[in-house]
Amino acid sequence: MLAGEGELADAEARARAEEIRDQSRKFWTGVAFAAPLFALSMARDFMLLGMWAHAPGMSWLMFALATPVQLYVGSDYYVGAWKSLRNRAANMDVLVAATRQLTSDILLDAAAGANTRLNEFQFGEVSTHALTVPGVFSIDNTAEPMGSQDTYSQKQVRSVYGSVSLNYRGWLNLDLTGRNDWSSTLPENNRSFFYPSISSAFVFTDAFGLTSDLLSSGKVRASWTRVGNDTDPYQLVSTLAAQTPYGAAPMFTVPNQLYNASLRPEEVTSWEVGTDLGFLNERLGFVLTYYNSTTRNLIMPVNISGTSGYTSQIMNAGEVLNKGVELLLRTTPLRQDNGFRWDMTLNWSKNDNEVVELYGDLQNLVLGGMWSLNIEARPGEPYGVMFGNGYLRCGNDLITAGSCSSAQKGMLMLDSRGRPRIDPVRRILGKYTPDWNGGIQNRFSYGPLDLNLLFDGQWGGNVFSVTNWFGTQAGVLERTLRGREKDICDPGIVEDGVLPDGSVNGDGVSDVNVCPQDYFHYWWNNQEAGVYDASYLKFREARLSWRLPDSFMERMGFSGGEVSLIGRNLFLWTKTPNIDPETAYDASNVQGLESGQFPTARSFGFSFTIRP
C-alpha cells in the first residue's frame, strides 16, 4: 500500500463514520419525538385517554411533536425533491376542462391538455468474480480486473390532447378523443404521431323504454381507435460496444445490429363492439365483446444474412392481427328467503392471433428459443410458433421414393436399430398461444358464512418442456423404465414403425428391439418429443369466510370484521407430465418454454380483517 493510499483510506473511513453519526442522530431524535406521538394517537384511537382525547391542546401537542420529525429528520427528502424539481420537471401536465349543457337534452364535457414527460434511466454497476481474501465482500478486495457497466438513457415525450364527450338524455353517449405526441426516440421528420378515437354507447332499454322484468338493462357499445407507439432511446444510430480490456489493451467491437435513421412510429388500429345485458332484475348479467386489432409498422429487428456484416436491422416491418371474443356471465341461480345465496360468475375469452406479414419476402423471424427449438413469427401463423425437428413419418414423398407403402402412411420411420428417425426438414411443432381461456367462480353465502370457489384454465397451446425432454434422455423419469423391466436392455423397446427395408416393426415378424438407453438418447435432436399440450384446469382458490358478529365488533369499537381460511393452487389437471404448464419463461414475448421451473406450490392460510 502506497503512502497516498493510506491517507485516502482514512479520509474515506472518516467520511463514512461522519455520515453514520449524522444519520444515527437523526434516527434517535426521530424516535424521541415519534414514540410519544405514536403512543398518544394510538391511545386516543383505543379510547384510553378518556376525556383528554378531545382536550383543546391535544392536537396542537401532536403537531408540535410531529414538526421536528418532518423538518429535521425528513429534511434530506425535502431538499432532494426541491433539487430535482429545479433541475427538470419529470412529468408536467396542464389540463383545462369544461362542462356545458348545450341543449336541454345534450350535455357536453370537454377537456384539453398538454403533457411533457421525461424518463431517465441510470444504471451503474461494479462487479468482480474473484475475491483475494475470502469472505470480505468488497470490490476493493477483487482478485482480478473488476467488471463495470455504466448506462444512461433518457427519453422525452411531449403531447397535446383533447376530448369531447356528448351525452343525449343520459342513454346515448358519444366520445371523441385526439392526441398528438412528439417523441425524442424517432427521427426529426417522423417523430410526431396523431392518434384519434371514437366510441359510443347506447342504453337501448332506457331509450325505447323496454325495461321489463325479463330484460332489466341493455346496452350496446362500439369504438374505434388508432394508437401510435414510439420506441426505445438510441435506436437511430449504431454505436460501438466496449469490451473488457485485454490485459492493457482497450477493446471495442462493431455491433451486429444495424440501426435505422428513418424509423417511423408503430401504429395499432382497433375496433370493438359489445353489449351489456341484464335479465330478470339483474339476476342474470351478460357482457359480450368482440375486438379486432391490427398492429402495423412494428419497430423490430429484422434478421438479415450475417454475411452482410450485420445479423439484424431495425426496421418498421410487419403486420400482426389480434381478434377475439370476451364473455362474462353473472348470475344468481339460487336466492332463498332464509338468506342462502349462490352467485356464479363465468368468464371466457378467445384470442386469435396471426402474423399477417413480416417484411417483404421474409418467411420467418426468430424471436428466441432453446436447444434448437425456435419460437418464431411466421406469416399466416400465430405469433410464437414452435419450429424444430420432429419425427419422420411415412408421407407422400417417402411413398414416392419407395421407402414405405401407402398402407403405412402416417407411421413412424425407423432406422436399422429400431429407433424413430428424425426429419431433417424442420417444421412447425406447435404454438404457445392458447385457443381459449376461461374461469368460473362460485360463491355460496348463508348468514355469516361465505364460501368462494374459483376454477380457471386454458385450452390449447403448447409448451416445450426441457425438464421432461432432458429427463427422458438422461433416463431419470419414470417413463424411461419402458423396456428395462427385467434388466438394462431387457426386454428392450419394439417401436411400431417402418424399418429401412420397408417391413413393419412390431408385427411379430423379425422385429428389431432397441435398448432403452439408446432409444431415449436418440431424442437429442428431436424437439417434437419435448413439445406437449399445455391445456390445464386449476382449482385456483377456495376461501371460507366467517363474518364476525356485528354486536361483538361494535362493542370493540370497530364496524366489522371477518376471519377467512384460504387455499390456493389446490389441484391441477393437465396432460403435461411432471410440470405445471402455466409457466412464464421470462418477461418477454418469447414464451412456451419451460426449463427446470420451480414447482408450483399449493398454499393454505388464513386472514383476519378488522374494519374500524
Place this chain on the structure above:
Amino acid sequence: MKKHTLARGAALAGLVLAMSACDRGLTDVNQNPNAPTDVGPAYLLPQAITASVRTVFGAGMMLSHTSIWPQQTVQIQYPVEEIGQVRPGTMQGWWDNFYAGYLTDVQVIIEKGKESEKGNVEGVGLIWKSWLYSQVTDLYGDVPYSEALEGAANTTPVYDTQQEVYEGMLKDLAAGAALLGTDGDFGSGDVLYGNDFGKWKKFANSLRMRFAMRLSEVDAATARAAFTAAYSAGGFTSNNDNAMLEYPGAPYRNPLFENALCGSGNRDDHGMSATMVDTLKSLNDPRLALYAEPAAHDGEYRGLGNGIELPPLSLDWYSRIGNFWRCDGAFTPSAVMTYSEVLFLEAEAANRGWIAGDAEALYTAAIRANMRQYDPWSPANAPAQADVDAYLAQPRVTYAGGAAGLNQIHIQKWIALFMQGNEAWANWRRVQVPDLEPGPDLVVSRIPVRMMYPDNEQSLNKARLMEAVARQGGGLDLVTPVWWDVH
C-alpha cells in the same frame, strides 16, 4: 365572468406555448452518451484477434469438432459431434460471429488504414482478414467473399467459389506484407506481435505458404507458383517468430482451461483419442507426457476410440488432455501458426521438388522446433533434449525420402499440430494421412469433411446459397468435400 376569461386565456396561452416548443431539443435528447460511434483501429484489432482465436482454439469449435474428426482428441461425454451430429445453432453462431463480428471489425481497420494512409494498419488488417476468411472457407467451402460485408447495401451477397476466395486471400497477403514497414501502429492494441511489423510480414508469408500448399492436390501448378513466391519472400525463421496469442488473466484465460476449471468441477467432456495416444506410444514420442495425462485408474496412457457412442470402460480409464492446456493452462497460449509448421511445409515442398531445400534437414528441424515451441511457457512435461535426440535416431522417425518420406512428413505434422485442430483437420482432408478409421457409430457416411451451411441462410439468402450448393454437389451436410479436398 372576467375572472373566468382570464383563467381560460392563461390556460390557452400555456397550451399554445407548449405546442410551439413541442419539437425543440428532442434530437439532442436522443444522442447516446454511453458509447462512441467511431473508434480508432487500435481498439478494434485486439477484439478482432482475440475473439476469433478464442473461438477457433476453444472447447466449442476445436475440442468438439475440429480436433476430434482428425482423431487427435475425443468427446468422452455427450459424444454427439463425435458420431457426426452437429447442432444447427452452433453452425449458425460461428458463421454470424465470423462475418458480423470479427470480419466487420477488420473491415473498419482496413478502411481506416487506407483513409489515414497508414500502411502498417492497412497491412495488418489485410493479413488478419485473410486468416479469418481461411477459417471460414476451410469450414464451409464456397462462401460470400467479394460482395460480403456491405451492410444494408447488399444483404444477399453472392457465394464466391473457394478458388476465388483462395486467390483473393493470397493476393491480400502479398499486398498486406508489402504495405508493412511504413507508417502507423496499434499502440497497446497489437496483442499478437506488439507492433513488430517484421514479424507480421513473416507471418503473412508463412500464411501464403500454408494456403499455397492447401491447393497441392487440386491445382498443383498454382500451388507451386504461389508457394515458391512466398518462400522467396521469407516466412518464420525461428520459434521467436511464432504467432502465439497469450492470455493476460481473468477474464481472458486459455479457453480450454476455462472449459475444464479443474477442481471447481466445471466440465470433463474431452479426452485423448486412442489414435493419437497409440501413435505416440508406438513411436516412443517424448511429447506423450506433455500432450496427455495418465489415466486416473492405473496411471497408463490410454485413449478412447473416436466415433463411439458409449465408451466401453468407465471414464477413469481414459487419459485426459495434458494439464499444460487443461488444469494448469490459464496462461498457455493458443498457437495460431508456428515455425514448426512452416518447416514442415518447406520439407514437403522440397520433397515435391518445388524448392531446392534439403527435405531431410527441414523435416528434422521441424520436429525439433515443435519439441521446443512451448519452452517460453515452461510446461512441466516439456520433452528433454536427450529424449528428442533419441527419438530422431529411431529408424521409423528417420527421414526415408520419396513417397515414404512424404508420408512421414504428414504424420509428424499431424502430431505437431496437436491443439491446432483446424489446421490438423484441413491437412488430413487434403492428403488423407494418417489413415483414419471411421468409428462404428458414425451416423454420417464418412468422417465429416466440412461444416454444414447455417439454417438461417436458407431463409435469408436462399437463392445464392442454393447456387453454391448446386455447384459443390452438396453443403447442407457434413460429407461433401470442399473444393481443395479431392477425396
